[in-house]
Amino acid sequence: MKLYMKYFSIQFKSQMQYKATFILNIFGRIVMSFATVASVLFMMVRFNEIEGFTVSQTLLCTSIVTMAFSLSEVFARGFDIFPRLLGNGEFDRILVRPRRVIFQVLASHIEFIRLGIFIQAVAVLCYAIPGSGVVWTWDKILTLFLMISCGGAVFFSLYIIYASFAFFTTEGLEFMNILTYGGREFGRYPYSIYGKRILKLLTYVVPLALIQYYPLLYLLDRVKNPFYIFTPVISLLFLIPSYAFFRIGLRRYKSTGS
Amino acid sequence: MITLSNINKTFRVARRQAGFGRAVKALFSREYELVHALRDVSFTIKDGEMVGYIGPNGAGKSTTIKIMCGILTPDSGLCEIDGRIPWRERIAHVSKIGVVFGQRSQLWWDVPVIDSFELIRDIYKTDEKTYKYNLEELTELLDLGEILKTPARSLSLGQRMRCEIAASLLHSPKVLFLDEPTIGLDAVSKIAVRQFIKKLNSERGTTVILTTHDMQDIEALTERILFIGKGRILFDGSLAELKKHSSRRKTLTIEYTGAAPEITEGMTLKEKKNGHLIITLDPEVLPVSDAIAYLAGKTELIDVSVSGITAEEMVAELYKEYQL
Amino acid sequence: MKKYFALFRIRFINGLQYRAAALAGLSTQFAWGFMQILAYSAFYRANPGAFPMEFSHLVSYIWIQQAFLALFAPWGVGGNVVDTIVSGNISYDLARPMDIYNRWFSEAIADRVSKATLRCLPILIVAFILPPPFKMVLPSDLFQFSLFLVSAPLAMFTVTAYCLIDHMSTFYTMSRYNAIFVILADFLAGGYIPVPFFPEPFRRIAEILPFAAMQNMPLRIYSGDMAGRDAAYGIVLQLFWFAVLLAFGKLHMRHSLKRVITQGG
Numbered sequence: 001m002k003l004y005m006k007y008f009s010i011q012f013k014s015q016m017q018y019k020a021t022f023i024l025n026i027f028g029r030i031v032m033s034f035a036t037v038a039s040v041l042f043m044m045v046r047f048n049e050i051e052g053f054t055v056s057q058t059l060l061c062t063s064i065v066t067m068a069f070s071l072s073e074v075f076a077r078g079f080d081i082f083p084r085l086l087g088n089g090e091f092d093r094i095l096v097r098p099r100r101v102i103f104q105v106l107a108s109h110i111e112f113i114r115l116g117i118f119i120q121a122v123a124v125l126c127y128a129i130p131g132s133g134v135v136w137t138w139d140k141i142l143t144l145f146l147m148i149s150c151g152g153a154v155f156f157s158l159y160i161i162y163a164s165f166a167f168f169t170t171e172g173l174e175f176m177n178i179l180t181y182g183g184r185e186f187g188r189y190p191y192s193i194y195g196k197r198i199l200k201l202l203t204y205v206v207p208l209a210l211i212q213y214y215p216l217l218y219l220l221d222r223v224k225n226p227f228y229i230f231t232p233v234i235s236l237l238f239l240i241p242s243y244a245f246f247r248i249g250l251r252r253y254k255s256t257g258s
Numbered sequence: 259m260i261t262l263s264n265i266n267k268t269f270r271v272a273r274r275q276a277g278f279g280r281a282v283k284a285l286f287s288r289e290y291e292l293v294h295a296l297r298d299v300s301f302t303i304k305d306g307e308m309v310g311y312i313g314p315n316g317a318g319k320s321t322t323i324k325i326m327c328g329i330l331t332p333d334s335g336l337c338e339i340d341g342r343i344p345w346r347e348r349i350a351h352v353s354k355i356g357v358v359f360g361q362r363s364q365l366w367w368d369v370p371v372i373d374s375f376e377l378i379r380d381i382y383k384t385d386e387k388t389y390k391y392n393l394e395e396l397t398e399l400l401d402l403g404e405i406l407k408t409p410a411r412s413l414s415l416g417q418r419m420r421c422e423i424a425a426s427l428l429h430s431p432k433v434l435f436l437d438e439p440t441i442g443l444d445a446v447s448k449i450a451v452r453q454f455i456k457k458l459n460s461e462r463g464t465t466v467i468l469t470t471h472d473m474q475d476i477e478a479l480t481e482r483i484l485f486i487g488k489g490r491i492l493f494d495g496s497l498a499e500l501k502k503h504s505s506r507r508k509t510l511t512i513e514y515t516g517a518a519p520e521i522t523e524g525m526t527l528k529e530k531k532n533g534h535l536i537i538t539l540d541p542e543v544l545p546v547s548d549a550i551a552y553l554a555g556k557t558e559l560i561d562v563s564v565s566g567i568t569a570e571e572m573v574a575e576l577y578k579e580y581q582l
Numbered sequence: 583m584k585k586y587f588a589l590f591r592i593r594f595i596n597g598l599q600y601r602a603a604a605l606a607g608l609s610t611q612f613a614w615g616f617m618q619i620l621a622y623s624a625f626y627r628a629n630p631g632a633f634p635m636e637f638s639h640l641v642s643y644i645w646i647q648q649a650f651l652a653l654f655a656p657w658g659v660g661g662n663v664v665d666t667i668v669s670g671n672i673s674y675d676l677a678r679p680m681d682i683y684n685r686w687f688s689e690a691i692a693d694r695v696s697k698a699t700l701r702c703l704p705i706l707i708v709a710f711i712l713p714p715p716f717k718m719v720l721p722s723d724l725f726q727f728s729l730f731l732v733s734a735p736l737a738m739f740t741v742t743a744y745c746l747i748d749h750m751s752t753f754y755t756m757s758r759y760n761a762i763f764v765i766l767a768d769f770l771a772g773g774y775i776p777v778p779f780f781p782e783p784f785r786r787i788a789e790i791l792p793f794a795a796m797q798n799m800p801l802r803i804y805s806g807d808m809a810g811r812d813a814a815y816g817i818v819l820q821l822f823w824f825a826v827l828l829a830f831g832k833l834h835m836r837h838s839l840k841r842v843i844t845q846g847g
Contacts, residue, residue: 010369014369
């Protein structure tokens with residue numbers, strides 16, 4: 001952890017070298033991500049509600065998923081650009097250093113400008129809260145916290161899987177976008193609107209619904225069972241297969257070197 | 259002590275074909291070919307040795323280096339460095355080695371070099387005393403002084419290479435791998451880097467393994483040469499032996515006035531300009547003194563120079579000999 | 583003309599080599615379209631009266647959009663233009679006997695067309711054999727289809743001209759991040775949600791902006807959302823905006839090049 005902070009500060013220092021560009025970029029990203037919010041807003045203004053979720057409740061959902069996603073973008077950037085690390089030899093450098101591989105990939109790329117989207121999502125959250133009808137008791141706050149943090153972990157796992165594929169092929173990684181970017185884009189609305197089958201898929205295979213739909217039901221008092229508070233924690237199990245897949249990929253890399 | 263025995267490594271490479279029709283065909287089926295990157299590579303390097311590893315591009319140099327660094331696993335064969343198998347005990351192994359990739363940087367681009375050094379210290383868990391001692395010594399030997407406070411991006415190539423080398427030595431590795439450390443450097447920096455490597459090897463006893471295309475590096479630095487071609491070790495011995503092994507031909511350059519001399523047995527004409535003649539000579543057929551005497555008899559000589567083969571030419575000849 | 587064709591051929595062969603990329607792109611776009619249709623059908627079920635297009639029109643809109651993503655998207659092509667400018671390699675381009683604007687323009691078109699050719703057919707085939715409500719349908723008649731055939735290249739030209747202007751702003755900013763204009767164009771051209779879904783007055787404004795001349799037009803003409811006089815008017819609007827953006831781009835180019843030359847690159 002101490003070493004992580006060292007990595008953190010060296011990158012913070014270097015990204016702060018260009019303060020003007022940094023601020024401009026953060027601002028740019030905030031504006032950019034408003035397109036997504038605007039499309040949700042436009043749709044919700046027209047239809048008033050979807051599957052019983054109101055405008056504010058949908059925006060609440062949008063902002064939570066966006067926050068979770070942007071956390072993974074800031075902290076798991078190394079896995080997002082992993083094909084590049086393989087291509088430019090940076091990964092070989094990682095392999096000749098005496099620390100765990102995943103730790104190094106994680107620590108050596110922290111992208112602070114992507115916090116812009118997080119900031120924007122916080123703004124949307126603040127806007128959505130008054131109209132959402134949520135009474136913020138401790139259990140609700142805990143639910144919200146778990147949704148965001150575990151959500152970040154699920155997206156992080158997806159990035160690890162993406163990176164693992166990069167060990168096998170340099171092309172065709174685009175299909176993972178449907179899970180990473182798609183998870184965020186389609187997570188603007190509660191996953192239940194896509195039908196039962198998709199919801200099942202997102203519950204048992206890629207556990208995105210565990211950090212969005214189920215705890216959201218609890219947050220909005222649609223269910224009372226406190227089990228729903230902790231569904232995001234179950235989603236953390238997803239880290240295991242993605243880690244295993246990364247190890248398999250790494251073994252292959254060591255035998256082919258490409 | 260580094261031991262490699264019977265290391266084999268093959269890669270599968272997709273064949274790309276030219277032409278439109280073939281590109282369409284490749285959409286559905288693709289041909290692969292096996293490339294033998296290393297065949298039965300064996301050698302031993304003792305502690306404190308300095309070895310030059312040479313060979314043409316694609317001969318298997320970097321594959322071997324990668325195996326020794328623990329980045330690659332061979333198909334078969336044994337590799338032990340200080341009693342460890344690199345790819346089995348990666349972390350323990352790499353904390354005892356240093357690696358410099360000449361064309362890639364390990365420094366953080368936008369922060370002062372010293373910050374990078376401190377992070378590297380923490381990555382390697384180097385204790386403060388060792389770090390301080392190494393930093394001081396390296397600063398002095400590589401003349402880093404002011405450079406340490408500069409961000410890596412504003413360093414010249416030569417300055418950066420000195421910092422790269424220092425960065426790889428902060429944790430006092432027993433073995434140093436240098437992959438083309440002088441590539442792109444100007445003459446002054448090249449000499450500085452070479453002097454430093456020499457000192458490092460003789461004073462600290464660090465084992466150095468160096469790949470390069472620059473034969474001057476080899477001449478200046480290494481006693482021992484490993485020559486690899488098409489995945490096989492073709493030669494293992496000293497530079498002098500290699501010179502003996504390769505042809506002993508001499509080059510004779512003469513300047514003359516009057517008619518151009520006829521050449522005789524044992525000579526081959528390489529170049530003929532007005533008043534200039536460059537001749538290669540096989541001293542086994544015609545000794546040098548006889549050759550000069552012969553030429554002096556044929557024409558009026560103004561100047562004569564005799565030179566042996568350069569390392570550069572020798573390697574080129576070796577490539578030709580092995581059809582690399 | 584011959585050299586532009588040669589350029590196109592190289593790009594196309596280049597694109598063919600990446601079969602896994604094509605396959606992945608295909609499945610991504612297919613899944614993307616599928617999810618979107620699911621979302622819209624949820625909205626349709628919630629309140630059919632509020633739906634501004636016929637549902638079958640929307641389905642065709644989405645499939646055409648996915649199939650021809652590479653033709654109409656304001657992103658994903660021309661990255662090398664930005665790199666050329668930032669890295670200063672533009673000096674090499676200046677040394678070639680080709681008008682730089684035309685060269686970039688045709689390269690971008692070649693890129694778009696070759697990418698789209700590889701990807702559109704499989705998506706279209708699957709979209710046509712899906713069961714309703716996901717099934718894509720043909721335009722109502724041949725006339726409507728020919729209007730689409732006119733509108734599609736115009737949309738591609740317009741978006742390419744727009745992108746080039748955006749890339750050229752790199753001459754001044756020397757930064758790789760001009761994404762705001764890309765997102766703006768994508769949103770207002772109906773890339774996020776079709777323009778008919780915009781509430782008033784946004785919809786009315788959006789429909790006369792240059793962005794309406796981009797993917798918005800051919801997608802709505804194909805699906806039948808815009809027909810007859812609306813479609814004809816739309817095509818005139820496209821011609822107008824394309825001419826404006828092209829003229830502006832060329833002027834901009836001349837101006838920027840002067841700058842490059844006086845600064846010595």
